[in-house]
Amino acid sequence: MKHKNPTGTVLYTIEQAIKEYRKVCQKNIQKIVSDITVDQCLVLIILNENSKISQIEMAKLIFKDNASVTRIIELMVKKDYLSREINELDKRKSKLVITEKGQKTIGLLTPIFKLNRKTALDGLAIDEIELLDKLLHKIISNCKTA
């Protein structure tokens, strides 16, 4: 089983891994909810954990540009997963609120997220996963300080 890797580095493999994982996620998600993307799910999960998060913080957490977040949220509002309210404490910020449909969707998709992770990590031992995480964090830190 040959792995074609045009750059010959593990960095290409990292890219490949995340692309394949995203494909699986999207496929499984769409079996249950047809009009939502992986990233939009991530937005819901994050908001569900921390309802007071700002768009800028959200952007950092999902590795996206602020402008992208603005537009992703616009679409999620349009599709009635979120509503935007005014943050009275700081009117620059917008308060993002998960709608009932959003909540229902989280409920529907939570088992899917678990399945996705389990699928991807099947056969990896806990210590292998920890090691993987450690090595990746080393790469992240190398890149950040570069």
Place this chain on the structure above:
Amino acid sequence: MKHKNPTGTVLYTIEQAIKEYRKVCQKNIQKIVSDITVDQCLVLIILNENSKISQIEMAKLIFKDNASVTRIIELMVKKDYLSREINELDKRKSKLVITEKGQKTIGLLTPIFKLNRKTALDGLAIDEIELLDKLLHKIISNCKTA
């Protein structure tokens, strides 16, 4: 040093790693050549290794949709990195040829690619990199067969 990870899985870390790596790459590339992207560089590298590659094969290698490849190549032709010629053996396919400017760019950027990889993988031992690659390929294979 806390790692915020909203999903609590290594899959998020994979995403983070590749995003940070791409940022470094883009930054270093743009110091030398201002109007080219990481992916366009990858196209040049791949074509330089194998000039007979089709767009579909290219799409697979750089993990993109065929339509994206069409448009990326259009732009690269417009910027005079590539030229499109007719493949007389199969007129459906297009023959992609690296221009003189493209060749010069490859020469300029080759040391940058090496630097990028070295930067990202700094401090990782060979066997760690191999292990990383192995674990990632396990994930890839899990996702592909899912």
Place this chain on the structure above:
DNA sequence: TTGAATTACTTGATATATCAAATATAATTA
């Protein structure tokens, strides 16, 4: 307390991602 700087977000422009449909050529089959 006012003016300057900062912050949060939006908007515009362009590139890219993705899917579906369209086009053109090639290969296969009845």
Place this chain on the structure above:
DNA sequence: TAATTATATTTGATATATCAAGTAATTCAA
């Protein structure tokens, strides 16, 4: 060979990515 099927690429529509510039609210400093 004519009709069908398959392949390679393109195009259209919409979403997202990215940068720069713009807007509005907040904070800071003289």
